[in-house]
Amino acid sequence: MKALVWLKRDLRLHDHAPLAEAALAEGAAALWLLEPAWRRSPECDPQHLAFALACVAPLRDALAARGLPLWVEEGDAVPVLQALHARHGFTHLFSHEETGPGWSYDRDRAVAAWCRATGVAWHQWPQTGVVRPLKNRRGWAGRWQARMEAPQVAVPAGWRGLEPPRATPLPLAPASRPLPAAGEAAARALLDDFVAGRARGYRRALSSPLTAADGCSRLSPHLAFGTLSMRQVHQATEAAIRSTPDRALAHGLRGFAGRLRWHCHFMQKLEDEPAVEFRNFARACDGLREDHFDRERFETWCEGRTGFPMVDACMRQLRATGWLNFRMRAMLVSFAAYHLWLHWREPGLFLARQFLDFEPGIHWSQMQMQSGTTGINTLRIYSPAKQARDHDPDGTYVRRWVPELGTPAYPKPIVDERTALAAARERLYGLRRTAEARQEADAIQQRHGSRKSGLPRAGLQRRGTSVKAGKDTRQQELF
Numbered sequence: 001m002k003a004l005v006w007l008k009r010d011l012r013l014h015d016h017a018p019l020a021e022a023a024l025a026e027g028a029a030a031l032w033l034l035e036p037a038w039r040r041s042p043e044c045d046p047q048h049l050a051f052a053l054a055c056v057a058p059l060r061d062a063l064a065a066r067g068l069p070l071w072v073e074e075g076d077a078v079p080v081l082q083a084l085h086a087r088h089g090f091t092h093l094f095s096h097e098e099t100g101p102g103w104s105y106d107r108d109r110a111v112a113a114w115c116r117a118t119g120v121a122w123h124q125w126p127q128t129g130v131v132r133p134l135k136n137r138r139g140w141a142g143r144w145q146a147r148m149e150a151p152q153v154a155v156p157a158g159w160r161g162l163e164p165p166r167a168t169p170l171p172l173a174p175a176s177r178p179l180p181a182a183g184e185a186a187a188r189a190l191l192d193d194f195v196a197g198r199a200r201g202y203r204r205a206l207s208s209p210l211t212a213a214d215g216c217s218r219l220s221p222h223l224a225f226g227t228l229s230m231r232q233v234h235q236a237t238e239a240a241i242r243s244t245p246d247r248a249l250a251h252g253l254r255g256f257a258g259r260l261r262w263h264c265h266f267m268q269k270l271e272d273e274p275a276v277e278f279r280n281f282a283r284a285c286d287g288l289r290e291d292h293f294d295r296e297r298f299e300t301w302c303e304g305r306t307g308f309p310m311v312d313a314c315m316r317q318l319r320a321t322g323w324l325n326f327r328m329r330a331m332l333v334s335f336a337a338y339h340l341w342l343h344w345r346e347p348g349l350f351l352a353r354q355f356l357d358f359e360p361g362i363h364w365s366q367m368q369m370q371s372g373t374t375g376i377n378t379l380r381i382y383s384p385a386k387q388a389r390d391h392d393p394d395g396t397y398v399r400r401w402v403p404e405l406g407t408p409a410y411p412k413p414i415v416d417e418r419t420a421l422a423a424a425r426e427r428l429y430g431l432r433r434t435a436e437a438r439q440e441a442d443a444i445q446q447r448h449g450s451r452k453s454g455l456p457r458a459g460l461q462r463r464g465t466s467v468k469a470g471k472d473t474r475q476q477e478l479f
């Protein structure tokens, strides 16, 4: 057997089944592809490229030290694989499963066809809790648990390289904004620091943009690029909970542990229904906003100049840093969807480029959830003024990001909140009351709703009338 390990969003040495399997081969190499389809895709930003390459560089060194060459190639998957196959005659292609955007789904189908035609055996391993293929959600949580508790895959002592590793220069990719430390060692240090103490204030810190940047784990880019496996994060968290005598730390860690499940729970939705990247979960919502897209409003929102200080502060923080906490992400989307009545797709693409941690399964599910198009969750309209009162009571955060507030340079509100929300509620509640929408909601819940959440079974009523922003911890109950 000659093996090629295709590294995708799994840029690590540890807990890596494809790399471990390749250690059994008589000859092996690894490949990381800089794909034009990725660079062209509307979700991709230079920060993603720069971060990925900063993860690839130390990984290539670590693999080379154990005899495995990591080739970095620019090009589409099939022609690159074809050329490498012609040169090295690999018999097996090893990779992790990917739950990605449409372009990666199409590319995987093309690669599968090429493998079949060429006689190369392509083996893919799961690396999260996402189950492929999945008939329904029964037993999903138990499977997630079993996967996360399975022993981590050991790092092989070495590989028999198809050729000696060479340190050719990596492509240059200037970042569009400052990046956090990249690579497996940085990811591990961040995880260790969090579970050893920083998680103590997690539950208190996560909602306010003043405290969340330090109080949250900040592991999301590492999970998105795979410098850590979900299993590593889960096991480190559970080990810390078991061993710490500090009850406050254990409490914080338990809150964090729950969110790790959400990661995979949301990704599973895209795996099960890839089209939700492009269209509404609830088809009853088709046509609701599509024909009302106001580009000027959209651009004002993107620029952080809506005249709603909390919204603008969050947008400006996000644009400057590539990260924002969950509650404020939700508020930005709710504002775009309800106050500005914008369909979620374009705002979602814009945000995908801003989020260093862009993870399609979470992202598109959340975009739709916060826009009220999933058909099953409570409509959640965030009041920017209330979020400011609750999470930035003395205005420190807003002043930091909107220094011109209170001067003529700051714009007037782009919409009248009361009128905009009244219109939004009327349209959405009117729609939800229809028999078709209710029937469809039952089907969506059967397919995508969490069985552990206590959601009503099909046929039993969902409420769907609340307009308050509740606690983040109730989020899973909603979708």
Ligand SMILES: Cc1cc2nc3c(=O)[nH]c(=O)nc-3n(C[C@H](O)[C@H](O)[C@H](O)COP(=O)(O)OP(=O)(O)OC[C@H]3O[C@@H](n4cnc5c(N)ncnc54)[C@H](O)[C@@H]3O)c2cc1C
Binding pocket: 206, 216, 217, 218, 219, 220, 221, 223, 224, 256, 259, 260, 262, 263, 264, 266, 324, 325, 326, 327, 329, 330, 333, 355, 357, 358, 359, 360, 362, 363, 366, 367, 370, 475
């Ligand atoms: C509109 C919108 C879009 C989002 N897009 C993304 C995205 O592209 N990528 C992404 O990783 N997260 C996304 N999230 C979820 C969440 O905001 C981020 O995971 C979190 O802010 C990342 O910071 P952290 O790692 O410090 O999180 P922590 O609070 O420390 O949580 C740890 C991990 O748990 C998972 N997690 C936490 N909250 C959620 C959640 N609500 N849903 C699913 N998983 C969660 C993430 O993997 C996260 O890294 C989105 C949320 C919203 C409202």
